[in-house]
Amino acid sequence: MSARATTTATMVSNLNSTDAVPTGGAFTATNVDTYNAKSTVTVYDPQGNDHALDLYYVKTADNNWTVHAIDSTTGQAAGNFNMVFDTSGNLASASTVALTI
Numbered sequence: 001m002s003a004r005a006t007t008t009a010t011m012v013s014n015l016n017s018t019d020a021v022p023t024g025g026a027f028t029a030t031n032v033d034t035y036n037a038k039s040t041v042t043v044y045d046p047q048g049n050d051h052a053l054d055l056y057y058v059k060t061a062d063n064n065w066t067v068h069a070i071d072s073t074t075g076q077a078a079g080n081f082n083m084v085f086d087t088s089g090n091l092a093s094a095s096t097v098a099l100t101i
Contacts, residue, residue: 003048009041011055017089019059027058029070034058036065040072043101051101053078063087069099076101 015037024033037057042050052072059065063085069078078099084092 003046004044005046006043009043011041013037013039013055013057015057015059015065017063017085021059021061027056027066027068029054029056029068035068045101049073053099053101063092071101074101 019036022034022036024031027034029035035056035058039055039057041053041055043053044050051074054070054072056068056070057065058068060082065083065085066080067083068080070076071078078101079097081095081097086092
């Protein structure tokens, strides 16, 4: 069986709308005061090697979050994206995001 890279992943998150915007300065994965939450998903590169993709959630304003994706295997940023929620807590719009590992 030949190796296959991860091409799609689905993210399910439960973020606390009452969280405060972090006050620790610009986002840094090594500083817990710069993000609100973290989760991890396993993805695979084209050679079949697994990578732990850490997702760091940063509240930027009411109903607005930025997600920073860091490949914890290499320490490299894979990209980031924004999530905006309506007043009912639903994503205002769903979109596809390309991340590079």
